Each structure stands twice: as C-alpha cells, then as structure tokens.
Amino acid sequence: MIGIGPVYVLAGLMFGVMALMSIRDSRNPRRRRNAAFWGLYAVSFLLGDLLGDFGNGILVLAMVGVAAAGLGVGRPKTTTPDERKLLARKFGDTIFAPALAIPLVTVSAALVLRYIFIAGRPLVDPAQTTLIGLGLASVTAVVLCRAVLKQRVIAAVDEGRRLMDLLGWASVLPQMLSALGAVFAIAGVGTAIGQIAAQAIPGGSRIAAVIAYALGMALFTAVMGNAFAAFPVLTIGIGLPLIVMQFHGDPIAMSAIGMLSGFCGTLVTPMAANFNLVPAALLGLKNRYGVIAVQIPTAILLLMVNMVLMYVVVFR
Amino acid sequence: MVGFAARVNPLVVVVAAALVSGIAGGLEPGAVIAAFGKAFNENRYVSLTWLVLPAIGALERAGLQERARELILKIHGASVSSILCIYLLVRQVTVALGLPVGGQASMVRPLIAPMTEAAAEARTDGLTEAQRDAVRAHAAAADNVGAFFGEDIFVAIGSILLIKGFLAQNGITADPLQLSLWAIPTAVAAFLIHAARIVLFARRLGRGG
Numbered sequence: 001m002i003g004i005g006p007v008y009v010l011a012g013l014m015f016g017v018m019a020l021m022s023i024r025d026s027r028n029p030r031r032r033r034n035a036a037f038w039g040l041y042a043v044s045f046l047l048g049d050l051l052g053d054f055g056n057g058i059l060v061l062a063m064v065g066v067a068a069a070g071l072g073v074g075r076p077k078t079t080t081p082d083e084r085k086l087l088a089r090k091f092g093d094t095i096f097a098p099a100l101a102i103p104l105v106t107v108s109a110a111l112v113l114r115y116i117f118i119a120g121r122p123l124v125d126p127a128q129t130t131l132i133g134l135g136l137a138s139v140t141a142v143v144l145c146r147a148v149l150k151q152r153v154i155a156a157v158d159e160g161r162r163l164m165d166l167l168g169w170a171s172v173l174p175q176m177l178s179a180l181g182a183v184f185a186i187a188g189v190g191t192a193i194g195q196i197a198a199q200a201i202p203g204g205s206r207i208a209a210v211i212a213y214a215l216g217m218a219l220f221t222a223v224m225g226n227a228f229a230a231f232p233v234l235t236i237g238i239g240l241p242l243i244v245m246q247f248h249g250d251p252i253a254m255s256a257i258g259m260l261s262g263f264c265g266t267l268v269t270p271m272a273a274n275f276n277l278v279p280a281a282l283l284g285l286k287n288r289y290g291v292i293a294v295q296i297p298t299a300i301l302l303l304m305v306n307m308v309l310m311y312v313v314v315f316r
Numbered sequence: 317m318v319g320f321a322a323r324v325n326p327l328v329v330v331v332a333a334a335l336v337s338g339i340a341g342g343l344e345p346g347a348v349i350a351a352f353g354k355a356f357n358e359n360r361y362v363s364l365t366w367l368v369l370p371a372i373g374a375l376e377r378a379g380l381q382e383r384a385r386e387l388i389l390k391i392h393g394a395s396v397s398s399i400l401c402i403y404l405l406v407r408q409v410t411v412a413l414g415l416p417v418g419g420q421a422s423m424v425r426p427l428i429a430p431m432t433e434a435a436a437e438a439r440t441d442g443l444t445e446a447q448r449d450a451v452r453a454h455a456a457a458a459d460n461v462g463a464f465f466g467e468d469i470f471v472a473i474g475s476i477l478l479i480k481g482f483l484a485q486n487g488i489t490a491d492p493l494q495l496s497l498w499a500i501p502t503a504v505a506a507f508l509i510h511a512a513r514i515v516l517f518a519r520r521l522g523r524g525g
Contacts, residue, residue, distance in 0.1 A: 008360060011367055041363075048357040054346065057353025064327045079377050088379030088386060095383050099375055099426055102368055103417040110416060130416055131361055134368070141371030151374040159373025163421075164366060169327050175362040176330045182355035183334040183348065187341025228475065232482055240486060252490050255479045256468065256498035263464040270326070274362065277326075279420040279456035283429055286445070290453040291460070298461055298510045305505045313498070 002124045007135035012045030017154075018161040022074055030072030034165060037066045041172070060176070067169035074165045076158040091149060098144035102137045109133025163282070170281045174274035177225050184224065191233065193220060198237040206249075206315060209242040214307045217258050218265035218299075225271025227262030234258065249314035257310045264306065267299040268292055368422045375426060384427050385434035396436050396451065397518035400458045401511045403428050407462025408507060412469035418459055429455040439522055447521060454517060458510070465506035468499035 019039035025031050040063045048056060079087065088095065110130045116123040124132055145151040164171060197220075201212045216238055220230035239258060243249040266272045269292070276292050287293070331352070338348030388394045403418075410417040417423070429452045436451050437443055443451065467473045471492040483490045 004361060007364060007367070011360075011364055014367065014370065044357070045360060048360060051353075051357070053350035053354040053357075055353065056357045057349035057351075060353055060356050061331065061349070064325075064331050067327050068325045079379070081382075084377070084379040084382045086379075087377075088382035091378060091383070093383070093387070095375065095378055095380050098371060099380060102371065102422045107415050107417060110414070131364055133416075134364060138367040138371055141368070142374065145371060145374040145378070149374070149378040151378055155377065156370040156374035159377050160366075160370030161373075163369045163373050167366075169325065171366060172363065173326055173330070175356060175359050176327060178359035178362050179352050179355035180330050180334050182358075183338050183351055186351055187337045187343065189337050189341070228478055231475075231478065235482065236486075251483060251488050252494050253498045255483060255490070256495045257502060259475050259479060260465065260468060260499060260502045263468075266464060267460060273326070274365070275420075275460045279424060279459075280453070282420055282425050283449075283452040283456060285449045285453060287449065290449055291456045294450070294453045294457040295460065298457070298506070298513055301509045302465075302502070302506055305509070306502055309501055309505075313501075 001122055002132065004125070004128045004131055007128075007131055008045045008048070010135055010139070012042045012047075014157060014160065015039070015042035015045060017157050018042075018164060021076070021158055021161050022165075025074045025076070027075040028072040028165075030070065031074070033066050033069060034071055034074060037063060037071055037169075038161075038164065040066070060179070063172060067172075071165070071168045073168070074161055076162045078159060078162060094148055097148055098141045101141050101144055105137035105140045106130065106133040109136050166284065167278065167281050170273065170278050173277065177271055177273055181224060181226055181229050184229065193223075193233065195237065197234070198241070201238065201242070206243075206247050207311065209238065209247065210311045210314070211307055213238045213243060213254070213258055214261040214303060214310055217262040218303050221262040221265030222269040222271065225266070225269055225273070227259055227266055230262050230265070231255075231259055243314060247315065250316070253313045254310060257306050257313070261303055261306045261310075264299040264303040267295040365419070365421055368419075372421060372426050380426050381430040384430045388431045388434045389438055394431075394435050395439065395518060396432055396454075396521060397515045399428070399432050399435055400454055400514045400518075403455075404458045404462045404507065404510060404514070407459055408466035408503060411463050411466035412503070414470040414473070418463065420456060420459055424455050424459050428459070436518075436521055443521075450517070451521070454514065458514070461506055461510045465499075465503045469496050469503055471496045 015038045019035045019042055022031050022038055023035035028034060040059060044059055051059060110133050113124045113129040114126040142153055142156050145156055146153055197216050201208055213234060216234045217230055220234055221227040224230055239254055243254050244251045270277055277288060280288050280291050334352050335348055407418045432451050432455050433448060468475055476492050476495050479495055480490050480492055
C-alpha cells in the first residue's frame with residue numbers, strides 16, 4: 001500500500017534542490033542562511049522518521065535559529081513583465097491547462113484512488129488520497145509546463161524557490177503551530193482555560209450560556225489557532241454541562257454551530273498562519289495582517305448570527 | 317498571541333510558548349523539545365502545500381498572471397464584485413462536496429488575485445498601492461471564508477468526524493449527516509454577509525475612495 005512516504009520524499013528532494021540553488025545564488029547576500037533553512041526542511045522531509053523525537057526537536061530549533069538570524073530573498077533568473085506579456089500572447093489560453101490540471105488531478109485522485117485495489121488490498125492509503133493527489137497534481141503540472149509551455153523542470157524548481165523565498169520563515173509557521181497545539185494538549189493548557197471560563201459564566205441564564213459557549217469557541221480558537229483544539233475544551237466546560245444538561249438543549253445542533261463559531265475565531269487570528277499570514281506573504285502585501293483586517297467584520301457578524309441561530313435551534 | 321504583538325520573529329515566539337507551557341505543565345525542558353520535535357515530524361503534511369509552487373512559478377514565468385488579466389478584460393461584466401462573489405460561491409460549494417478546488421497557493425496567487433486586480437484597474441484610473449493590497453487581501457479572504465463555511469457541510473470532513481467522536485465519548489450518538497445539515501444555515505449566512513461586504517468594497521473602490 002502506498003502511503004504518504006513518497007510524497008514526503010518528493011518534498012524533501014524539492015527543498016534539497018532549492019537549498020543547492022540558494023547557495024549558488026550570488027545575488028542573495030544571505031544565501032548561506034537560505035541554503036541552511038531549505039536544507040533543514042529537506043532533512044526533515046527525507047529523514048524525519050529516523051531522527052527520533054529529540055533529534056527532530058533539535059532540527060526545529062536549528063531552523064528557528066537560522067530564521068531568527070534573518071533570511072534573504074534569492075533572485076532566480078526569471079522573465080520580465082514585458083516578456084511575460086509576449087509569452088501570454090504566444091501561448092494563449094493553453095497556459096491555463098497546467099494551472100487547471102492542479103485542482104483537476106487533486107480532485108480525481110481524491111475521488112478515484114480509494115477505489116483501486118490490487119490483490120484485494122487498497123493501492124494507496126485511503127486516509128491519504130488528497131495529499132497523494134496533491135503530490136501527483138504538482139508533478140503533472142510541472143510535466144505539462146515542460147511539454148506545453150517549454151519550461152524546463154529545473155527552471156520550475158528555481159521559480160518555486162523564488163516563491164519559497166518570498167514566504168521565508170512563514171512557510172514553516174503553520175507546521176510549527178500544529179506542533180505547538182500538540183504541546184499545549186500535553187501540558188493541559190486547554191483544560192485550565194476551560195475551568196476558568198466555566199467559573200466566569202453567570203448561572204441560570206440560557207442566553208448567557210449560549211453567548212459564553214459561542215464566544216468562548218471563537219476566542220479560544222483565536223488563541224490556539226485551531227477550532228479542533230477549542231471544541232473539546234469548551235464543550236466539556238460549558239456546552240454539555242450548561243446548554244445540554246441544565247437547559248436540555250440539542251447537543252447535535254449545538255456542536256455543529258459551536259464548531260462554526262470557532263471558525264469565526266480562525267478568521268481573525270495570526271495563529272492560523274496558513275490561512276491568514278501565508279497568503280499575505282504570498283501576495284506580497286505590505287501589511288502582514290492585511291488578510292485578517294478584511295476578515296474581521298465578516299467574523300464578528302457571522303459570530304452574532306451563530307449565537308442567535310444557536311439560541312433559536314438548540315432550545316426549539 | 318502576545319508574542320505576535322511584539323516585534324519578535326513568530327517562530328521564536330512559538331518555540332518560547334511551547335517551552336513555557338510545557339514547563340508550566342510539569343515537563344522537563346528536554347522532554348518539551350522532544351514532544352515538540354515529535355509533533356513537528358508528525359505534522360509535516362501541513363507543509364506539503366508548497367509542492368505546487370514550482371508549477372505555479374513556472375506558469376508565472378510563462379505569463380499566466382498576464383493571460384488571466386487579459387481574459388478578464390475581454391469578459392464584459394467582469395468586475396471585482398462578480399469575480400470575488402462567484403469565487404466565494406464556487407469555493408463554498410466545491411468544499412461542501414468534498415472537492416479540494418482552490419487554495420491560496422494554487423488558485424488565489426496565480427489566478428483570482430490577478431483577475432480581480434485587472435477588473436479593478438479597468439474600472440478605475442489605476443490603483444494605489446493600498447488599494448491594490450486591499451484587492452489582493454479580499455481575494456485571499458474569499459478563499460478562506462468559502463473554505464471554512466463550506467467544509468462542515470461535507471459529512472466526511474475532519475471537524476464533523478471530530479464532533480461525532482467527541483459526542484460518542486460522552487454518550488451521545490450523532491449522525492454525521494445531521495451535523496452537516498446544521499452547518500447549512502451558517503454557510504448561507506456566511507455567503508450573504510461576505511458577498512455583501514465584497515459588493516460594498518467594490519463600490520468604495522469604484523468611487524476611488
């Protein structure tokens with residue numbers, strides 16, 4: 001059965017090549033740091049399972065050290081805006097083919113791969129079809145760029161490095177925050193906050209319980225960066241004892257709307273880096289929090305809608 | 317959260333937060349580093365998104381963003397609000413069906429952001445830098461809002477399974493389909509609220525203010 005392993009190897013090779021390209025980039029005065037950062041990324045993907053827990057911890061500290069020292073931005077040879085306009089005319093709409101291949105291949109893989117069996121056993125791990133599909137889609141798109149647009153594979157990796165350098169340390173932040181969530185869980189941070197929240201609510205009021213649960217989900221998600229971490233804490237602390245046990249509310253509607261209240265918190269927090277900070281870097285925004293600024297009003301309005309909705313449907 | 321407010325590298329803040337909370341929770345510093353390393357290794361899949369960047373970069377090199385702009389200028393009626401509202405809807409509906417279409421690296425940067433920018437430039441006499449950034453930020457936000465408030469309608473999504481598992485541990489049987497049905501009202505509200513905000517933003521942009 002094919003698992004996630006080959007996709008990690010692919011990512012490791014990509015970062016390894018980017019590290020080598022970085023060190024040869026004489027136009028980046030900080031090329032050694034960039035090479036070290038992408039090189040450590042490559043080591044994590046290629047050898048992470050062999051390093052042991054403490055070894056991986058040291059690897060993370062090394063990556064953080066290099067990032068804190070300051071990464072540069074590489075300058076791979078790329079086309080000028082005028083050349084791009086000419087190329088866009090030349091290729092016409094065929095240029096969309098590799099771009100559309102990415103979602104198309106990812107979706108088909110997610111739908112089809114789980115049904116392929118060889119000798120009665122699944123060909124790929126059913127739990128990993130989307131990520132394996134993403135790997136396949138990335139390779140397909142690069143191959144199409146080579147075949148249709150005559151872009152050399154090595155040039156594609158170098159262009160990928162241009163975008164990775166644009167992201168810099170932000171590229172590893174989402175993974176770091178996921179790891180932080182795991183440490184929070186071990187250390188019992190969630191339970192501690194849940195107990196404080198439960199004591200702060202005035203008893204005997206349905207409205208107060210609903211507001212505390214929905215608002216708590218949003219705030220706690222903002223702190224943790226992840227509604228999945230907030231849900232068990234708030235539901236044990238407030239949802240089940242107050243809304244369900246004391247006021248006989250419907251636990252299913254409450255949980256569904258509670259989770260979505262948490263997502264309102266995701267919209268406003270830098271802790272959800274992959275959604276909020278990474279796009280700001282990817283789009284070259286001056287303000288690191290530019291995406292969050294746009295999302296705050298939607299998050300507040302939607303949280304209020306969720307509170308009203310929860311109050312109406314949970315006690316129906 | 318506090319660290320983000322200070323001007324320290326966020327990676328340093330994350331490591332410090334892990335050490336502080338781990339030690340406060342009774343772990344040895346070495347054990348915290350090992351726990352963090354283990355979780356970091358287990359969460360490598362989070363960073364697999366970057367696999368699409370070589371293809372996206374090669375497409376940009378060949379003029380994808382420029383072509384996307386030209387395409388938008390040819391379509392009559394293509395405007396900031398129509399592009400973003402349609403993308404918001406498509407993102408919500410596909411995610412609700414469990415289809416991974418979209419994303420910041422594979423759709424927003426190469427296609428949605430340049431298309432929206434081109435439409436905005438066509439309607440105004442050039443964008444200021446602040447306006448251009450606001451247009452781009454709106455493109456990213458449409459992707460996030462669409463994804464967050466569509467995914468819970470899909471029964472096999474992680475959050476639905478998490479709720480089901482959690483309620484089962486507490487002696488409550490929940491049908492995933494029921495959970496996903498209760499996600500629909502919020503999904504509709506999310507579309508209405510965010511689409512209205514997009515329309516207002518586009519209007520403000522059109523007036524040059």
